[in-house]
Amino acid sequence: MPPSADPSVSVTLAEIARIAGVGRAAVSNWRRRHDSFPAPVGGTDTSPQFALSQVEEWLRRQGKLDEVGSRERLWPEFEALGDRDTMGRAIAAAGARLAREGAGHATDTTHAGDPPDTDATEGLPYDTGLSDAQRSLVERAVGLARKHGTRETFDFLLGRWLDTHVRQIGVTPRPLAALMAEVAELVRDGEAGDVGTVLDPACGTGGLLLAAARQWAGTVDAPPSGVPLELLGQDVDPTQAALAAVRIVLAGHSPERETDWKVDVRAGNTLRADPHPDVRADVVLCNPPFNERDWGYEELATDARWTYGLPPRTEPELAWTQHALSRLAPGGTAVLLLPPGVASRRAGRRVRAGLLRSGVLRAVVALPPGSAPPHSVALHLWVLRAPSGGGTDAGAGVLLVDAADVQPEPSGKTQRTGRAAIDWPLLRRRVVSAVQVIQAVQVGDEDGNRSADHAVVPVIDLLDDEVDLTPARHVPKRGTSANLGLRRSWNRFGTLLQELRNLTATLSALELGDEEPVGQGTVTVGDLLRAGAVTMRAGQQPADGAVRTGDAPDDAVPMLTVADVLAGGRPSGWLPAREASAGETAGTLTVTVPEEVVVVGAYRAFGAWVDTGAPTVLGSQLFALRVDPTLLDPWFLAGCLRAPANARQAGTHASASSRIDVRRLQVLRLPLDEQRRHGEAFRRLTAFERSLREAGTIGGELVDGLTDGIAAGRLPGNRA
Known part of the structure; x- marks a missing residue:
């Protein structure tokens, strides 16, 4: 049991519910039923805040302090540390301690108050800049992790930290990271398991490197391939780099075994001063920062990495693309997540043309909106492969995959933002099945190289004035998914029409007088x-x-x-x-x-x-x-x-x-009774308006979808 919390730390009703392992309604019920429930120390009537120490004591006396809330009791104290970096350093420090203990080092905690700056065995940082109170909190986290699980506790703290600072920190969703690693394996030369080095030059908190570990080395969640793996990362944010290093090392610890990999994550500005300048990786996975205008255009104008043309000042993503290629070993593969504008912006057409002529650009995959931040944009995956033995693959076509129309999950599940959740299994099947054609396609094989969701386009056809690589411009509309979308829209449209009929029957029965009542x-x-x-x-x-x-x-x-x-x-x-x-x-x-x-x-x-x-x-x-x-x-x-x-x-x-x-x-x-009668009519009128608006939107989608299908000649009975 951790010691009592700092009296200055406060919690909301939702946090109390998580601490006690119950729903929020139960906590509200406790407040009403028990006069001894702690009084608020801040907040508002609608969102009160309570002293964590008082809440802990009350829950303990009532026998309601569930073990599932142990980590929840700890998080408000980390959050009370204040700024993002201090919280992150404290979490990284706790993780580093746990990683060293998991590796059989520093299990004696008697000297924990004065740790070394680094652990030579794992190369993990241990921040000595924390205050005594912050070190005490780290000690409590380590003690809790020993009881409730090292990985579980660290992942919990890291997850809460990311949720708290989601606007400042972009995270590649785990299903997308796994897809990027799988695509890299499908495209690269050689047999599966030949990968020895994976690099992420903008690793953030390490999500893509973890996906690489699962793909090629195995973790406690997946069996290892038996091939030693080196995971290299770097990030301009030292806090994120430290968290990534700890996270990846902890993912390899298991009570039964330890996975065979080496972790080397460093802090540094990748484009200006690469911390891994001599690396030649088998695979590069990267989700670089978008629209970063101050990327070093002036000082890097003569950099040797710009083999395919100097990236324009307004095209930093093309600088990251060429950096990734420069760090690949011969035959190595890179998969990058990029905004869609990189495929078509006029400023970047010379670099795109250079990538096409050299044959290093193998595929561009359009993803559905919501696949990764920013969620409103349909991002692209760019797949590149370094030439083998100094030659080029310019004779091969470029695979363009349009998966932007993947429908939401059949369950209708939505994300917290209200957007429909991505159907990841369907998206994976669509992308993987399309990528598998890359190795077999040659320029002269155009017959059969186009399907309902992808096309292998000869390089010569793309080298026009625009060099536009947007998949939707080259891929025919997918009839199967279009029909599925139409069926779903018709079903929803029918439901709305029934709601409108019911409301129409009620509202049309209202008889409005010709004149306003006198004296109202x-x-x-x-x-x-x-x-x-x-x-x-x-x-x-x-x-x-x-x-x-x-x-x-x-x-x-x-x-x-x-x-x-x-x-x-x-x-x-x-x-x-x-x-x-x-x-x-x-x-x-x-x-x-x-x-x-x-x-x-x-x-x-x-x-x-x-x-x-x-x-x-x-x-x-x-x-x-x-x-x-x-x-x-x-x-x-x-x-x-x-x-x-x-x-x-x-x-x-x-x-x-x-x-x-x-x-x-x-x-x-009006009197209150009459107000309520009028209010009920207004409530139904509001529902009528909402259904009418949604029906109009879906009706417009139906018109557009049917127009596209009919114009494409897909009416039943058509003959060639």
């Missing part, structure tokens, strides 16, 4: 504010860098802006729950609670609705109205406020960026 009257939002029936809070712009995008943790709070409303209403960013709560407490953020009414104060995006998905952080020109339920029904209020006539009379109309004076918006003056 209205009040303004300003009147309601003065009467105390409503309180209003204005949305605020978060500090720069506060809003994250991409995959979010379970307790993330979505951030809604006017731009999101204009784009369809789905939040495009989020904030960690702790930061949202802290911002609300400090008065720098506006966070909604359930049943609050959100009003858009911009005329071009005007609307009002009940926030059933609260909490939500509101951006500027958005307002949260909280009603007194004894005086107002929220659905009634939202329905009245969103009336188009309201926007017309409350808008400033001063310019195209006209704003709405929310205080001037009008609401019917």
Whole structure:
């Protein structure tokens, strides 16, 4: 059992639930039933925070401190260390200690307070720059890992660190990393198991190197191939480099055996000062930084690595591509994850042409959006192979694979961001089956070299003025997947039509009078504010860098802006729950609670609705109205406020960026019972609008899909 936590460390209800190994509803129930439950020490009414030490003591007295929460009790203290690098160094230090112990070194912890700077056996850093309190936390983590598992504890801490800093740190998803390693094995020369050295020149926290270990050396999760493997990595961020080194070494430790590999991960700027300048790797796997304009264009203009042309200042990805090629042994293979613009931007066409003429570019694979950050972009895999024995393979065609249309998982599972989850097994089958044709194809074999999802295009056909390597421009539309997508769309469209029929029957039965009732009257939002029936809070712009995008943790709070409303209403960013709560407490953020009414104060995006998905952080020109339920029904209020006539009379109309004076918006003056009756009608009208909008979107997709299919001559009964 770890010692009690620092009294200054606080936790949310969600964190308490994880510590105790229960659901959040159970914790809320404990608060209501037990007067002895600790009182909040911060946060807000909707997102309170509690002292971790008090929570631990209460759970222990109640017998509710489940062992599954041991690591959860530790994480808030790591998070309380503050900045990203300090947290990361502490986690790396704990992992280094565990790795040395796993290798049979330093098992005596009596001298743990004064460790050496490095461990010569593994070459792992042990940061002596930590404070005494931070070292104590490292000791607690090491002790916990001895009891609950070395890899499990380190992976837990690293995972939480990555979730906390997901906006600053890009991670290659494990299924994609595995696919990249498998593609490299399919394309490279020689038999499987000949790989001796794998390099990742922008390794981050080591995900691609771990995939290489699973592919060629085995881990505790997969049997080894029996071939010694050297895993080399480098990263400009020293914290990530340290974490990657520890992570890969720990992945090789097993109670039964240790895998046979060497790990050498260094910190350094790969393009400007490569820490591995003399390496000639069998495989290079890399997910380089995108759109990095300050990559060293001026000082590297005469660098010997630019065999295929000087990369333009605006094309850093082509610099990474050529760097990867320069570090390959003859016949070695490189697989890089690149943004789609690299395949078509005009500035890079000379370098692309050089890669084509030399025959080193073997394939470009278009992935579906959501495969890796940034999730809104359909990224590409570039597959390259260094010439064997000094020659070129310019006679071979280039494989272009269009897997961007891979449909979501059949289960309909979604990611935390609301996007459909990738069907990784299907994506792998599509890519692997296409890549397997590379070795057998020659330029003259064009018949049969094109299929429903890939094409082997002769180099000469690509060497035009644009040198555009975008797969979709050369690959025919896949009929099978198109039909599957159409069937799914028709099924969803039918469901929506049934919902619309049901709502139509209800709404069409409403008889509206020809005239407004006499004496009914209205009040303004300003009147309601003065009467105390409503309180209003204005949305605020978060500090720069506060809003994250991409995959979010379970307790993330979505951030809604006017731009999101204009784009369809789905939040495009989020904030960690702790930061949202802290911002609300400090008065720098506006966070909604359930049943609050959100009003858009911009005329071009005007609307009002009940926030059933609260909490939500509101951006500027958005307002949260909280009603007194004894005086107002929220659905009634939202329905009245969103009336188009309201926007017309409350808008400033001063310019195209006209704003709405929310205080001037009008609401019917009705008794509460009548409000609820009207509110129910507004609720059904909102559902009708939502279904109608979705039906229109899917209907448009159906029209486009059928148009493409008919125009391609795929109507039944067509004859050549």
